[in-house]
Amino acid sequence: MSIIKLLSKKIDRTLFTTPSHSQKALFNQNFNCFYNHDFSEIDGFDNLSNPKSSIFHAQSKTAEILNAKKTFFITQGATTAILAAMKAIINPADRVLVARNCHKSVFNGLILTAAYVDWFMPETDENWGIYTHIDTDKLEATLSLNQYKMFIMTSPTYEGINSDIEKIAKICKKYDTYLMVDEAHGSLYNFSDKLFKSAIAQGADITINSLHKTAGALNQCALLNIGQNIQKVDIDIFQKSINLFHTSSPSYPLLENIESCINFLNSKEGKNEIDNLLNEIDKFKKDLSRFGVEFFESENHDPTKILVRKEGISGFDLSDSMFDEFNIEDELNNSVACLYLTGIGTTKSKLEKLKNSLKKVVTNPSFKFEKVDFQPFPLVKIQPVDTFNRDYIFVNKDEALLKISNKMIMPYPPGIGLLYPGEAIQKWHLDYLNNDVEIMV
8 A cells, every 4th residue: 555545544533642633733734734744654544764565665666767776755955865875885984076066965975974085077078067977988087096985966057067977887887886876956857758768767876856956846855765786785774774873753745745746757747748848848848048148058967947148247146136126036146147946846837937037137248257277186184083073273365275164154055065074175266255154173
């Protein structure tokens, strides 16, 4: 029986169990649709820590759809999936190679696993001010010099650029290195021929999907997927690792939402929804291109991430104007461009409002374009695990050059660290910070 069917059945019993709300919203009636499906692991229900019935069947069906060896439902977001996957594979003092544009949760995972990190810099596009793909030749050269337990990377990037996972997976296998792909923004890839092959389908050992980003699920709904050809690891270790981080009181409404999301995406209706979205985005871009608006486009770019710029207009000013004049908020922006994230739920009328508003803003010639200056290669002086709970002092900015940072500097979104604890503070970091800041070293 599926989770959906289980929760649709009438529970004809009196529960003196957690949760104590008796499946009714006492203080906000708008929440009743969640409360009436909010149960603990009562008799006849499954247990997320050791699934054997409804959750087990829902996870198995999803794994089959995604062509994964095993899929785990995560109700605490992709962050928990990343931490659990790292803990399952990495032992203390294992050396790990990490792409620098990974989410901050990977750094937290380095602390929790006591791993030693080497950073790998992805390629950049200075015209758009973004990280792009992983250069496979550079990756192979790096893996050939050192023995790494795991390579952790992000694909697609926050802005939607995909790397050649199939080639990267072969390189990692050659050097006996596990490949973990944070595919949080690629949750639609299994469900449309107009998008890309998933990282699992391309040979990754571990992938993470964040279903709320583009796939229409609620916040915190995520998947941890294990590849078909993963070697030298007992799959049960992933469940044990998840149990270290996951709450012992999982949310049945969120579990139901995950299953419903996958079922919808895998249906004819869901696939049509994705195709219709992609068609509307294509029309949107063609219309705005006539006004001198530029869109980031390449053969490895996900079109659901609308990265837009206009010559002579900084991304910061474009973002401010769209918000102040039309109450439209972008996902993130830099000095060059703005990113508008779309997915299941992005309607034609919503795109129409964005298009009409952009038309009005980009005709204003009074803005200034600024070139993006990318962060330097990190100088790791202390490994992440050794920075936790370490003593520190505050110093003024003019005293901080080449001192070791005790704090991370991170714009959010996208949650990609510019400076992590244990790294030397370089001139670039000081130029990035405000003049009156005090720095923990």
